[in-house]
Amino acid sequence: MSGTAAIPRAAVRAQCEESIPCPICAAPGHRSFESCFVEVHQCENAQCAHLFAIGVGAQHGVMHALGADFEESAYAERNERLVAFWQDRRFVSGNSKLLDVGAGTGHLARSLRTRLPAIDIHCVEESDLLRERLERDGFAVSKSLDSMPPGHSFHAVLLIEVIEHVDDPVDFLARLKGHLEPDGRIFLTTPCGELRNGSRTTNAYDTPEHIQFFTERSLQTAVENAGYRGIACEYIEALYPRGAGAGRGGPFRRIATRIAKPLLATLQGPRHLTGFIEP
Numbered sequence: 004m005s006g007t008a009a010i011p012r013a014a015v016r017a018q019c020e021e022s023i024p025c026p027i028c029a030a031p032g033h034r035s036f037e038s039c040f041v042e043v044h045q046c047e048n049a050q051c052a053h054l055f056a057i058g059v060g061a062q063h064g065v066m067h068a069l070g071a072d073f074e075e076s077a078y079a080e081r082n083e084r085l086v087a088f089w090q091d092r093r094f095v096s097g098n099s100k101l102l103d104v105g106a107g108t109g110h111l112a113r114s115l116r117t118r119l120p121a122i123d124i125h126c127v128e129e130s131d132l133l134r135e136r137l138e139r140d141g142f143a144v145s146k147s148l149d150s151m152p153p154g155h156s157f158h159a160v161l162l163i164e165v166i167e168h169v170d171d172p173v174d175f176l177a178r179l180k181g182h183l184e185p186d187g188r189i190f191l192t193t194p195c196g197e198l199r200n201g202s203r204t205t206n207a208y209d210t211p212e213h214i215q216f217f218t219e220r221s222l223q224t225a226v227e228n229a230g231y232r233g234i235a236c237e238y239i240e241a242l243y244p245r246g247a248g249a250g251r252g253g254p255f256r257r258i259a260t261r262i263a264k265p266l267l268a269t270l271q272g273p274r275h276l277t278g279f280i281e282p
């Protein structure tokens with residue numbers, strides 16, 4: 004958890020009454036609701052409708068959890084599918100230079116290195132504890148984008164469950180652009196803060212360190228305001244675990260699940276925003 008002193012409750016209350024500019028499009032945002040962990044404001048611009056936490060201190064978004072052994076086993080199969088998907092889509096190859104932002108325990112970086120031994124991986128990780136672990140595993144590691152050695156540019160950038168932790172997502176995405184090769188791309192995932200039918204029953208609000216809750220529109224706005232062409236959000240089957248229920252219920256149920264999930268995503272909008280940002 005963050006070492007930052009908590010913001011006094013009264014100050015948060017006072018802020019709740021005010022309009023606060025949307026961190027994505029700068030339109031006024033007003034108090035919307037209180038999640039388990041934070042007061043949430045929503046942007047009044049219907050073309051954005053971004054949701055964001057207020058009254059959180061600097062560095063609030065940084066996670067320090069280790070849980071390496073759990074992650075390794077929980078994600079091993081998913082990571083293998085994901086790396087195969089990226090190869091298939093020509094996002095990574097054997098000689099790619101890849102930047103893993105918010106690398107955490109490094110389980111994904113290790114999966115990439117196992118499948119593509121010559122890949123050149125640089126990790127960015129704010130937590131001292133996790134950075135030590137990544138270094139022990141032989142990865143090049145920086146504490147932040149700003150502290151990366153100059154002159155580094157990458158073919159592929161991973162932003163997996165990162166953007167929802169960042170104070171200023173537009174500035175962050177714009178600074179990443181300076182680290183991309185001319186044909187480089189970013190792969191991004193983030194939990195959706197509000198579905199097309201207005202439902203907020205996603206896992207965006209389950210984690211105290213989340214401070215940005217993107218809608219499909221606010222994510223597109225953030226990406227465009229940061230100077231990119233846009234993000235093509237898509238349903239990526241490789242991302243989702245085949246654990247619970249998979250293989251049971253016979254082929255009919257498996258086919259139904261494969262069709263039902265993407266269909267539901269088409270109707271309600273995705274619960275998780277995932278896709279490639281085009282420079």
Ligand SMILES: [Zn+2]
Pocket residue numbers: 025026027028029030046047048051052053221
């Ligand atoms: Zn906005």
